[in-house]
Amino acid sequence: MGQCKYCNKKGLFLSLSEEGLCRECLAVVTLNVQERVRVIKSSAEVAEKSKNLKTKLSRASLMREHLEELLKYERMGIDTITPPPSSLLATLEKDRQKMVLETVEEQVGAALAKAKLATTPKSSVTQASKALLAIGEAEQEVEGSATLAELRKRVTDYIHERTLSAHLDAAHKAEFKGQLKKALDAYQEALYFLRTDDIDDAKQGGQITDLEKKIEEIQTQIG
Numbered sequence: 001m002g003q004c005k006y007c008n009k010k011g012l013f014l015s016l017s018e019e020g021l022c023r024e025c026l027a028v029v030t031l032n033v034q035e036r037v038r039v040i041k042s043s044a045e046v047a048e049k050s051k052n053l054k055t056k057l058s059r060a061s062l063m064r065e066h067l068e069e070l071l072k073y074e075r076m077g078i079d080t081i082t083p084p085p086s087s088l089l090a091t092l093e094k095d096r097q098k099m100v101l102e103t104v105e106e107q108v109g110a111a112l113a114k115a116k117l118a119t120t121p122k123s124s125v126t127q128a129s130k131a132l133l134a135i136g137e138a139e140q141e142v143e144g145s146a147t148l149a150e151l152r153k154r155v156t157d158y159i160h161e162r163t164l165s166a167h168l169d170a171a172h173k174a175e176f177k178g179q180l181k182k183a184l185d186a187y188q189e190a191l192y193f194l195r196t197d198d199i200d201d202a203k204q205g206g207q208i209t210d211l212e213k214k215i216e217e218i219q220t221q222i223g
Helices: 023-049 053-075 085-117 121-141 146-176 180-196 201-222
Strands: none
Touching: 023 053, 053 085, 053 121, 085 121, 085 146, 121 146, 146 180, 146 201, 180 201
């Protein structure tokens, strides 16, 4: 006695398809599967081509949603897609993490490239800060990633160097022009920056000492 895999209808004279579905269920399941497979494949193509992380992630979520629906058919013994939904779901999270990391690496590289071409330290820091935003979004999606930790250090080190340079450039320029009070203020800003950053003062003791000496020297000149 035949039994439909989908609706479980039984009958001695029940006609079943090669997939083990009755006529009514065959039409419904076939249409549903075709539409879900279409969405899955198109989403995979969009995710692969897009440079936007949010687009990639939204497409990955859409793929998961439709694969989970196809998984229900698989558990009924109904073929839907190759590889089967269970296999695709198993690799989707790994692929999603890879996608996130590859995208953020590209974004960080582009942001730092623009930062290095910037005409002022301030605009350079602004461009580099965009990389930190991209890293922050990625960290919400991929926890405990060594790659993201390395990228964050690379960007923060760059921003630190450019910020310090901005203070020192302002100080040197003012000193060259004989604007000692302005130079003193800029040197003090640089010292304050080093004293209050997240880096251990012992690791930048030489810079701090040099700044303290320079500040004392200018204060003496000002009287």
